[in-house]
Amino acid sequence: MTDTAPAPPKRTRARQQRAEDTRQAILDAATIEFADNGYDGxxxxxxxxxxxxxxxxVTYHFGSKEGLWRAVIQALIADYRAQYEAHLTEVTDLEPVARLRVIQEEFIRFSANGTVFHQIMAHVARKPSEQLTWMVEEYLRDVYETRAELIRAAQAAGKYVAGDPFHLQYLFLGAVTRIYLLAAEVEQVAGFSPSDPDFLDEHVRVCLSLFFRD
Amino acid sequence: MTDTAPAPPKRTRARQQRAEDTRQAILDAATIEFADNGYDGxxxxxxxxxxxxxxxxVTYHFGSKEGLWRAVIQALIADYRAQYEAHLTEVTDLEPVARLRVIQEEFIRFSANGTVFHQIMAHVARKPSEQLTWMVEEYLRDVYETRAELIRAAQAAGKYVAGDPFHLQYLFLGAVTRIYLLAAEVEQVAGFSPSDPDFLDEHVRVCLSLFFRD
DNA sequence: GTCTATATTATGATAGAC
DNA sequence: GTCTATCATAATATAGAC
Known part of the structure; x- marks a missing residue:
């Protein structure tokens, strides 16, 4: 169970670049495979x-399958954080209710864009693990608490459904993402595809209308 | 890939009973293992x-791992259908809005009771498969269409949020179940356990309040 | 760094005694 | 029907050439 980082490469710039490309190609491939088939699959x-x-x-670059898994998760978190924080700075000057609305809409569009993140989270967040604890402390707790504050403000203004802010965030998360995670079933049962671009705007409208009130 | 049923046992009544017990014990164990670890795991x-x-x-009783998987799914469907239909007859005399409310509340309580069903559906419903098609035609389509009718009636009465009835059912499904499927994360982030009995009543209240309007 | 070849282990399935 | 013993395969990880 050796999942240490690879030995530090000291070569020419071109060689380093090529190695980095390989590493990235493996990482991208692994993201798809893990999302599609789970860790064991x-x-x-x-x-x-x-x-x-x-x-x-693969072993050379990531030490082990476990190391590869960790690298995939960290890359996904980094992407998510980058996208999320980019949007945060953009809306700091809005009042809380409008800010919450923008953040939640952005979350919906992020989720529609790539379900990989949620597919992988579905695997990680089911039962306690070191991975999960790391993700919570490193990132998730902060996101949830920031949004909880905004929800409380929106509730105080009478613009958001009543209930525990954390509880509500999980209802929102489920409402937004589950339909994408059950894509095959949805197509057969309901006759439309959640990945259809036309669907997205309607999805945004309905999801927000469930939680925002006036 | 031989997943045929086991050879018909022709023994005494006691032997038949013992074999049936064994079969059931394997089925129960498999349900837990599949829910916890997925098919491959x-x-x-x-x-x-x-x-x-x-x-x-295991091979003797179910022919193959694939056969075991199918048996687990069929048993789960049978349980769900039994519980659902038992409730259906109980509410046929109510007006549509009240009936929908009872059905959706019952669905929440069913989901809280055993997440195994949804954990397994999460595996099956992601991508097209024979299994999924079988489930849709055999059972799911009927459930979704019955509820779609009720939703249309409730919407016409101004008692339910606007939107496509099938779309809304998946939002409801997600809101209700996702929090259970992310149980470990929820405990660490929000500090409460979705399996806490006190949580259930509040969960029912909030989930219904998202969709029912007056 | 990247390759070929191989060791090691875990798993699904089978053979055959009882 | 249920068991022990074993096969065949697939997958992770390692060794060593280039």
Whole structure:
């Protein structure tokens, strides 16, 4: 169970760049494989094949399958945080209710864009683990508490449904994302595809209308 | 890939009963293992150990791992349908809005009771498969369409949030169930446990308040 | 860094005694 | 029906050439 980082490469700039490209290709491939098949279902061979390299190279770059998994999660969090914080600074001057609305709408559009994040979270957040604790302390708690403050403000203004702010955030999360995670079922049962661009605007409208009141 | 039913046992009544007990023990164990670890993550050895028997007996009773999986799903559907239909007859004399309310409340309580069903559906309903098609045609479509009718009636009476009835059902499903599927994260982030009995009544209240209007 | 070849382990399935 | 023993396969990880 050696999941240490790879030995520090000291080569030319071109070689370093090529290695970095390989690493990134493996990471991208692994993200898809993990999201599609879960941790156990994803094979390092399949990851390697998708990335166009051979299997031992995965171990070389990430130490182990476990190390690869961690790297995927960290990259996803980094993406999410970047997108989220970019939007945060953009709305600091709005009043709380409008800010909450923008943040939640942005979350819906983020979720529609890539379900990988939520697919992987569905695997991680089910039962306690070191990974989960790390994610909560490193990132999630902060996000949830910031939004809880905004929800309290919106509730005080009579503009948001009543209830515990954390509880409400999970209802919102579920309402927004579950339909994407059940995409195949939705197509067969309801006859429309959640990934259809036309669907997104309506999804935003309805999800927000559930929680915002006036 | 032989997943045929086991050879018909022709023995004494006592022997038949013992075999049936074994079969049921394996089925119960498999339900837990599949829910906890997914299809790939669940090992037939672990199932056998949990059921207190040895591994080849699983193959004997269910033909293959795939056969075991199907048996688990069918048993879950049967439970759900029994509980759902029991309630349906009980409310046929109510007016549509009240009936919808009872049905949706019952769904929340069912979901809280056992998350196994939703954990497994999360695996099945992500991408197209024979399993999914079978479930949709055999059962899901009917449930969703019945409820869609009730939602239309409630909307016409101005008692339910506007939107496509199928779309709304998936929002409802997500709001109700996702918090249970992320139980470990919820405990760490929000500090309460969704499985806490006190939580359930509040969960019912808030979920219904999101969708029902007056 | 990237490759081929291989060791090691875990798992689903089978054979055959009782 | 249930067991023990074993096979066949697939997957992670390692060794070593280039």
């Amino acid at each position: 994803a094979a390092t061979r399949a990851v390697a094949a998708r990335a166009g390299v051979n299997q031992p190279l | 669940a090992a037939t050895r672990a199932v056998a150990a949990r059921a207190g028997v040895n591994q080849p007996l």
